[in-house]
Amino acid sequence: MIIVLKPNPAPGVVEHVLERIHALGLTPHLSQGVSRTIIGVIGDEDKLQVQPLQAIAGVEKVVPILRPFKLASREFHPEPSVVDIKGIKIGGGHLAVIAGPCAIEGEELLFEVARRVKRAGANILRGGAFKPRTSPYSFQGMGKEGLQLLRAAGDELGMPVVTEVMDPRQVEVVERYADILQIGARNMQNFDLLKECGRTRHPVLLKRGLSATVKDLLMSAEYVMSEGNWQVILCERGIRTFEDSTRNTLDLSMVPNVQGQSHLPIIVDPSHATGRPELIPAMAKAAIAAGADGVHVEVHGCPEKALSDGPQALVPDQFDRLMDELRPLARLLGRTIDVCNAQTKEPAACAPAPC
Numbered sequence: 001m002i003i004v005l006k007p008n009p010a011p012g013v014v015e016h017v018l019e020r021i022h023a024l025g026l027t028p029h030l031s032q033g034v035s036r037t038i039i040g041v042i043g044d045e046d047k048l049q050v051q052p053l054q055a056i057a058g059v060e061k062v063v064p065i066l067r068p069f070k071l072a073s074r075e076f077h078p079e080p081s082v083v084d085i086k087g088i089k090i091g092g093g094h095l096a097v098i099a100g101p102c103a104i105e106g107e108e109l110l111f112e113v114a115r116r117v118k119r120a121g122a123n124i125l126r127g128g129a130f131k132p133r134t135s136p137y138s139f140q141g142m143g144k145e146g147l148q149l150l151r152a153a154g155d156e157l158g159m160p161v162v163t164e165v166m167d168p169r170q171v172e173v174v175e176r177y178a179d180i181l182q183i184g185a186r187n188m189q190n191f192d193l194l195k196e197c198g199r200t201r202h203p204v205l206l207k208r209g210l211s212a213t214v215k216d217l218l219m220s221a222e223y224v225m226s227e228g229n230w231q232v233i234l235c236e237r238g239i240r241t242f243e244d245s246t247r248n249t250l251d252l253s254m255v256p257n258v259q260g261q262s263h264l265p266i267i268v269d270p271s272h273a274t275g276r277p278e279l280i281p282a283m284a285k286a287a288i289a290a291g292a293d294g295v296h297v298e299v300h301g302c303p304e305k306a307l308s309d310g311p312q313a314l315v316p317d318q319f320d321r322l323m324d325e326l327r328p329l330a331r332l333l334g335r336t337i338d339v340c341n342a343q344t345k346e347p348a349a350c351a352p353a354p355c
C-alpha cells in the first residue's frame, strides 16, 4: 500500500500520517522526492483502514501496490536508490566498476590485478573466496584465507571489496572481511541465504539466476529487503538460452525493464554473460548506454593459468583499454565513475603480469 501526499504538505501532515501507521502496528517507509512525498506500508492491509487515512487532510490517495514485490518496486520508492559503500556510489548516475579475478588464488596474483584495475579506474575490487563450481573436483576457492587477502588488497588500495557468499553459515565470516556480499546466480533463490544477508547491514550484490525471470530476481531482492536491508544492487549476468556460441545470453533489455519497475541499482556482468573476452568491451559499453549503473568484469594477470573462469578473463592491458573507452562514454551520458581516494599507498608501478 502506498500513501501519496498532496504536493507541499502542510507542516505536521507527514508526522501525523506516520503516527497513524505506527499506531496500527505497521512500519512506514518514507520517500521524499523532489515533488512528492510517498509513504509505503507493508503488512496487513485490512489494518490500514483505507478510508480514514484517505480522509486525512494532505493525503491525496491511498493505493495498493499490485506487483508481487513491494519494497523493491518503483511505486514504493519513486526515486532511484543509491548505494554508498565507503564513498563509492552506485545508482542515481553513479557507476560501479567492479573488477578483479574470478577467484582469489594467492597474494601476488591478487595484489597485481588489484593494483592494475585500481589504476585503470575500477572503484570496487572483486574476488571469489568461496567458489560455486559445476564440478566438486574443481578449485573451490581459498575460503577464509582468500577473504583475508581480499581485505588486505582492498585496504592497501582504498577499494571496497565484494565477494560471494554461498551459504547462510558463511555470512558471518564473509561480512567480517567484505564490504559487499555477492549472492551468485546459482543461489539467487536460496531463500535462507537471502534472508541471512538481509539481516546484515552490508550491501548485497544479487546476481540474476541462470533461468530466472526479472520478476523472480525482484522477488529475491524483496527477500533481502524484507529483512530490513535495502542496500541491494541487482546484476544481469546472462541467462541460459539455446545459443551456445556464448557462455550465456546477455539480456540487456532487462536493464531498462528493471528500472521501469524498481528503484534498485542494476549493473551488468559481461564476463559471465558472454564468456568471451573479445565480446566483453562491446557489451560493457552497451550496458552503460542502456542505462546500467555499472559493470562487473573479471580480470586476471595470466588467464591461461587461472583456476577459475580463465577463458573469459580480460588481461590488465585489455581492461585498461576498456576503461579508456568507458570513461568518455560515461561522461557523454552524464554519468560519474567515483574514484577511490582513500588510498594508503600509491600503487606500485606494475611489472608485467607473472604469466
Ligand code: PEP
Pocket: 102, 128, 132, 183, 184, 185, 186, 207, 237, 272
Ligand atoms: C562470479 O561472479 O564469479 C560468479 C560465479 O558469477 P555468477 O554467479 O554470475 O555465475
Ligand code: MN
Pocket: 102, 103, 272, 298, 308, 309
Ligand atoms: Mn567467475
